[in-house]
Amino acid sequence: GQQLNQSxxxxxxxxxxxxxxxxxxxxxxxxxxxxxxxxGEGPVLLIALYKAGELTSNGRLTAQFGITRKDSFLNISxxxxxxxxxxxxxxxxxxxxxxxxxxxxxxxxxxx
Amino acid sequence: xxxxxxxxxxxxxxxxxxxxIQCQVDSQVTMMFWYRQQPGQSLTLIATANQxxxxxxxxxxxxxxxxxxxxxxxxxxLTVSNMxxxxxxxxxxxxxxxxxxxxxxxxxRLTVT
Numbered sequence: 001g002q003q004l005n006q007s008x009x010x011x012x013x014x015x016x017x018x019x020x021x022x023x024x025x026x027x028x029x030x031x032x033x034x035x036x037x038x039x040g041e042g043p044v045l046l047i048a049l050y051k052a053g054e055l056t057s058n059g060r061l062t063a064q065f066g067i068t069r070k071d072s073f074l075n076i077s078x079x080x081x082x083x084x085x086x087x088x089x090x091x092x093x094x095x096x097x098x099x100x101x102x103x104x105x106x107x108x109x110x111x112x
Numbered sequence: 113x114x115x116x117x118x119x120x121x122x123x124x125x126x127x128x129x130x131x132x133i134q135c136q137v138d139s140q141v142t143m144m145f146w147y148r149q150q151p152g153q154s155l156t157l158i159a160t161a162n163q164x165x166x167x168x169x170x171x172x173x174x175x176x177x178x179x180x181x182x183x184x185x186x187x188x189x190l191t192v193s194n195m196x197x198x199x200x201x202x203x204x205x206x207x208x209x210x211x212x213x214x215x216x217x218x219x220x221r222l223t224v225t
Contacts, residue, residue, distance in 0.1 A: 033214065035216075040219075098208050098212060099157055104153075
């Protein structure tokens with residue numbers, strides 16, 4: 001099936017630092033979504049992107065839909081301890097009926 | 113947004129048995145989906161639950177193993193049939209409203225012994 005390459009796989013950062021993660025694919029996506037999953041919980045939607053080049057913010061989070069429609073990144077500024085968790089990118093392929101393809105996830109650890 | 117609940121939240125089952133997972137959405141939604149998340153892994157789509165017709169399964173998943181019902185616009189069930197230890201996973205329900213945003217339930221943690 002289609003694959004999304006998400007990197008990095010894990011990150012250890014100091015509280016207050018900024019962090020960036022991204023997803024790339026060889027396929028074209030109509031929509032990019034970014035989720036956070038805490039242990040024992042389902043993924044929670046952080047940001048949704050619908051247009052190539054779109055830059056959207058949600059508090060300290062900023063995400064962009066790549067111009068080629070094959071990639072997206074998520075930035076978190078001034079990290080805090082509650083940012084710890086697994087972040088997933090997900091895309092809706094061009095021509096799909098809203099099914100999502102997920103990246104492999106980025107495990108974020110914030111050190112005090 | 114849509115608020116999604118799942119029952120049970122977790123279960124421990126013996127091999128060879130079946131478990132039915134329920135998914136309830138707090139509003140009518142167009143699309144509902146079922147995903148599997150194996151320990152330490154990402155999410156994999158099992159099927160799209162279609163209201164009033166048979167579910168659409170992804171490659172590697174079959175109706176005999178994962179029968180799905182969707183009797184109305186707010187409810188769906190997934191059955192994991194004839195379970196083996198390899199079926200131990202988190203099973204997640206999700207839904208779209210009229211937008212492309214997809215929301216997830218809390219998941220059902222299944223352990224097969």
